[in-house]
Amino acid sequence: MTNDAPTGTAQSPTDRFRSRLLEPTLESARAIPFYERHWKGRDLNLDELPTVTKRQLLDNLASTLRPGAVPANVGHSTGTTGRPFFRVRGREEIKAYSEYLRSVRTATAARSGVPVPPMLQISGAPITIHGSVLPVETDDMRLAVDLFSAEGLAATVDLLTSPSLDLLTEGFQRVLSASPGGAVLLTQELDRRGMPTRELGIEAISVYNSALLPRQRSLLRRHWDARLVERFSLSEVLGGATLCYECGHYHLDPVVVPEVLDLDRDEPAADVGELVLTELHPFSQVQPMIRYRTGDLVRRTRSVCLPHELTFDYVGRARAGVFWGGELVLGEIEVLEAVEGIPGLAHAPVGEEREPVGAPLISLRPETRGDELVLVEARVEVVTSHEPGGAQNVLDQVHERLTQLLAERAKDGIPLRVVPAAS
Template structure:
């Protein structure tokens, strides 16, 4: 590997096939654990310099943004000479962030624009090949664990227009030799009834979707008369929002034959950041990124492990590499365990910085709140946390839960949930069992976890909440 890593220019002008040939060797060595720490460090150092030259040569925004920085002196160990790139930068600069005209890309995507201006996120051949490689390796191992030598039929339940979901997973399933079917229930051409019919008729064993859709699909199946134990789904691969271990365990009590595993963690802007293992952990695509963890309030760098806001520097000189990009995501990064089924540091996503919520005497991350609600819970088809001012001062929390009475003990569940939240927050808590939840709870990743799961009556709704409410009717499921 050392000879390979020393072979190329740092100017980013290698022919595409030369780059991809070299990248495949690095990727294969990374995933079969033959890439040494020193070789990975050399690859990252050279790619960092390559990308910095690439963006300052080709991106009008970065040419100005990095003006005055001696980019040849910047190292992966110390990126602090480089300024952060923020979402506000991307919205203000738009196409000027790109390292080349859109016509050089293979396909054009953009962010959904639910809480701000939609920003362009085109992808070129390098971006697609290097990002998809991590997903393909993750899925190959997951499928081997659950299905042995055969390939399952995969149901893709996500948007495709202007969004990478459909194209990424179409390419990955094709590369693995698996059949896929695009059956997003929220599409007007599909709907829940047709999606369920196709799952049954085609023997769909793997469903790729947002976590909230695992429960929405179950609720729709029960409404249309299906026996969840007889449907063929065995594996949910989830993405797009937080998915705690408590949420995953609850889904397995609703779908008796199925387990939940993370598909990937990523974004339109930053591509595939980490991929899922059968342990339920996400592992960083280390050849493609330099991660930093910072204090979300001060911007102080905490290192490349620990807990805080994730900052990424992308190491592939594609159409839109981002430098020290503040993702707005709160993460916990730890070294991979010795026996981990995937290499790369473990990335635990605990929520969005903007989704932290003050409840009683606590300030909770989304993952903390969801874990407290769902710890040990069985048969929950959905939940919503409603917060209001309590009479006499303080906060009053009402947790509304849709529970399958044949699986859950409603009284015992309500008592346990209320007790955990009282201990965590010091607030007044009550739990209401309700089969007719607010449809906004099913919007999930369309806007944000908080907009879907928390209704805060202590203040006026923000833009995210208003955006979720505007589309909530599309997610309603008849009880």
């Protein structure tokens, strides 16, 4: 089995779990028309099977489904990278995943000697962004709330402080599950009202959908006395990874087999590459993802927490990376972090107001000019209503920070420069 773990090391319990499920995963997937064609003439060795992309699956959607399967849940991806992709799941795999989650909770309680209470998941994920929610069968409850409009935020705060909710959910631990923007908007609404966050009784905040930028993380930690959980996940794939604050790297869930491959070859990447995931049977049966190219760039790391397993740092979307000579020069996240918080720079609009809670609205266009890589500030959106000096001052600050970022790369002998955006 391939999982890109450090060579010469013993398998971890997680890898043994994956190894046990991998063979039935591949045998089961071979009965699906798409994989039957895609793997024709290949042995069922994961390392030697071709990867799949979202476009391939979209173009062959009907043949990616198990013949005769009865769907129990249909979700969809966001469509941010193209056409939305529909995910179909069956009753048996939902049951298997539910039993797995219950077993993890039972094992956690046994190790700690403390019972794990059921969870009230306060979900700020609008259906239009993340498709339907997988209806796992646990003792938890899910409460859908609106964090993306002024009226919705006000109603959410009133709902979460209602004595009726306390009565109905006594004995449940409260977890806020939201995108970075949604979590920040709720925080800002509570601050505007002068209401302490502890009045909501939230014990943990789980953020997903996009990586927290430093200012967002700082704001949440400053205002909340709650455990912060940063998740990497995709709407197309079951499972994901969690950022570990001990080692600073992402730890992957056991229900997927991870790989880090070159962008243009099905070969392991030495450092930065595309994250490739395989869902395991029985948690994925009707429409399994086998060696699915996620479109996300990660940097493989070695963790003191999990020395025998693959861990990673998130670099950003592959389409937003800047490459030179086949090597990554700039990743999406480091560009966003470099310009985050510049006064007057527009951030992704969330809700009815253009609150600075999303990612900075900037993109770069790499161009090769002779023997030099030139980064053109192709898109820099500016809000200048309260900023002295107007748009040009904002653009100058963006250019200065990007030039500083590129100066670090120039030390490696990469001929780089950045061209300012027009005001």
